Amino acid sequence: MELVWLEDLSALAEYGSFVRAAEARHVTQPAFSRRVRALENWMGVQLFIRTPQGATLTDAGRQILPSAQDAARRLYRMRTEAQEVAGMAAKSLHFAATHSLSFTFFPKWLRSAENGAPIEAVQLHSDSMAVCEQMLIHGQVQFMLCHRHPDVPPLLAPDQFVSKKVGEDVLVPLASASANFGTSPEALPYLAYTHESGLGRIVAHRLRGKEEYLHLKPLFSSHLAAVLMSMALESKGVAWLPRSLTEQEVTDGRLVRALDESWDIPLEIHLTRPTGPISQSAQEFWGKLAG
Structure with a gap:
């Protein structure tokens, strides 16, 4: 048994994809797959159902996941205390x-x-x-x-x-003051967060079913708000950005509101x-x- 196996179990359970979980664990996908298989061999049971669409926990995997996560936390705490x-x-x-x-x-x-x-x-x-x-x-x-x-x-x-x-914050739809996306509402370039981003989960919830209403055209994505802010400053599109991150750019007039305040997302x-x-x-x- 290795500690990294328990961490791999948790990562694959969250991402549901060997590729994405391996990226999050900073290891190649084949090496990650071998470690998951090694854990299953040690347990003597299959922990994941593998399909072309991804990986889902078996009943045995769901049963042991909380205990595996708790065991990993306790091991790290034991090391720190020692x-x-x-x-x-x-x-x-x-x-x-x-x-x-x-x-x-x-x-x-x-x-x-x-x-x-x-x-x-x-x-x-x-x-x-x-x-x-x-x-x-x-x-x-x-x-x-x-x-x-x-x-x-x-x-x-x-x-x-x-x-x-x-604390408190707010996501504001912002774009470059020099941006010119035209008068047609059919192609408003949209700078989005990826699935790794917590802000991405929040923005996706707010926009669910409204993307066509807003005429958003996904153009670029990143899990980093700072990267999306840089792209917005380069007039590449509209991004929902934290006010805490963009105060100076808004004060300087380099970023301006792209949609009215009803589209702000309090955080x-x-x-x-x-x-x-x-x-x-x-x-x-x-x-x-x-x-």
Whole structure:
């Protein structure tokens, strides 16, 4: 048994695709497939049903998934505790945060969260929403910082994770001030988020069934809001971008509203942690946060 096998199980269960799960795990697809097969061999049962459309959990796979995720978290926590007791590691707080919040919200929020009592050490892992979720599930971080919307529930199991609202934001449909998409509503170029993006899940929910009404023409996609902002600044299309990320560009007049305020998407910023035990320093930090 190897720890990476448990992490692979969780990743494939979430993505439902060997290709996408392998990309998220930063390994080739053949190597990823071999590791999943090795786990099934060790278990002595088939954990996934493989079809040309992807992979879905068998009954046995669904049964063991929560236990496998919990086991991975406990192993990482055990390592951290051993290192702290031996004096080999500072009592660090480990955060995973989506890219847009890492660049804008996180530094200022952390200073306010310290509340005059500096934190000994912080490690920030910045990545897509999907990768951040996997890091939290596997216990590689104690906290995850991300955007949330009340109508778009997180993929994390509600009985295994709890969150606190720590801020607010809004997605605004923006385009370059110099963009000229013509007067015809039939070809409004649209800069979209990919499936790895938490903001993408939220925008997709808001636009479901309305793409044709808005005459959106998908032109480019990325899981990075900063990349979509760059494309919008180059007059490549319209993108729903966090206000926290685009304040300066809007103030300077380089980005302007492409649709009226009825198309804005209000967001909450949440900090999420496992319901199970975390380190004492992480527990003390959580306890100090205002709900």
